[in-house]
Amino acid sequence: MTTAGCSSVTGGDDGDTTTDAVTTEVPETTDTVTSNETATSNETSHNDTATNETASDGHSHSHGNESTSEASNSSDIDAAYTGQMAVMVAGERVSLAEAYGSDSTLTMSDKDTWHTNETTTLATALSEAGVEANESTLSYAGKTYDASENGTKISYRVDSHEVDPEEYTLESDDKVWVLVVSNDSNVTTPGEYIPPENLHVHGTIEFTVDGDELDFSRDKYQQAGHNDHFHFEGGHADPWHAHSAHVTLGYAMSTLDGINMTDEAIVYNGVRYPYSGENGTVTVTVNGEPVAPNDYYLKNGDSVRIVIEPSD
Structure with missing residues (x-):
């Protein structure tokens, strides 16, 4: 998958500043996630104040031991x-x-x-x-x-x-x-919610833009209750948590502040990176294999890798 054309990455992963250009509403869909690549507003408001993840989604969020x-x-x-x-x-x-x-x-x-x-x-x-x-x-x-x-x-x-x-x-x-x-x-996306005390899905992720890896342990990605079905928690970047068997990769990424993923492109901090060859090179793989983000359901143990290399 490749892209071409934008001279720089807007915003990067610097500080806790979020852009107004891209926030994402994640609707419930049948079999695929319908996303607006230009984006509108996030499913919930985001602020970068550190919060305790025991709120909102009802999780106990004891990261080391979720069982009850x-x-x-x-x-x-x-x-x-x-x-x-x-x-x-x-x-x-x-x-x-x-x-x-x-x-x-x-x-x-x-x-x-x-x-x-x-x-x-x-x-x-x-x-x-x-x-x-x-x-x-x-x-x-x-x-x-x-x-x-x-x-x-x-x-x-x-x-x-x-x-x-x-x-x-x-x-x-x-x-x-x-x-x-x-x-x-x-089957609908994101699917039936699985409570935290029950068996649910975990995996790892690497998301790199212009050589800089996003730090999903930061507060902006750890907002309490930002999304019940997919989130990071406890101040950890790994693992991610999916509380349904029917969370697609596209849905999961589009719940995160400043990211919107469709089957045609990734929008990151207001810049659109199509897979077809504009603005640079985009690679989306799970366990080393390319996937269609809105057709691929996250599974336990998945290793997600997303790399955006903007063109100069």
């Missing part, structure tokens, strides 16, 4: 293997707690937390919950999703790694995400 009573209760269960799992199929979260019976290999102590005393593959665990899964297809509730079909995406993610469910054996402390999206899914 659910996790502590589950730790009392004696099992050889314990982890967490979320299965999202076409916008619906599969209720594993209801699906597993007394004779199932896995049991659930709460919405997220599984336990087992047996060695089992992810595919077997899913099958016992009524989800038939292999590397390229998944069947649930009478419908089969095929990753080879246009618009269908199937992801089996354990921590930060994609796995083949038929080959992967569950281990203790695994955080498992299964995500299926298709063109006819009832």
Whole structure:
């Protein structure tokens, strides 16, 4: 992806000064995020006064330990293997707690937390919950999703790694995400909110403009309650937090002060950098692979890299 033409970067990441030229309203959309590249106003007002992130969005924001009573209760269960799992199929979260019976290999102590005393593959665990899964297809509730079909995406993610469910054996402390999206899914962006005490999505980001990396630990990016679905917290730049399985990269970036991202361009501090070759070079990758920002749903363990190199 490339761009060409603007002689300088407006504003950079200097100080806590924000520009009036670009703030972004992030609407809820179906499957893609509709963004105004010239931008209007941010979802909430921004000031650069340091605030305590325990406000507004209802998070406890103890960055080192987000788990609450659910996790502590589950730790009392004696099992050889314990982890967490979320299965999202076409916008619906599969209720594993209801699906597993007394004779199932896995049991659930709460919405997220599984336990087992047996060695089992992810595919077997899913099958016992009524989800038939292999590397390229998944069947649930009478419908089969095929990753080879246009618009269908199937992801089996354990921590930060994609796995083949038929080959992967569950281990203790695994955080498992299964995500299926298709063109006819009832999916909206940013999706259903996941409370902080439940399993949600984390990852890392590098955003560089003209050789200078943005510092997402700064107050302007850490406003209390600036966005419930995507944010940084606790004064940390890593990890970012996504409280939904359906937060796109474009939505996430467009919640941040001075940034607006569409499938055609990034607007940063009032300057538009198209991917097509104006104003310089723009690179947008996740885990080293180029993505369409408003089609890509952030997944646990994702490493986002955005680089803008303005032309002189």
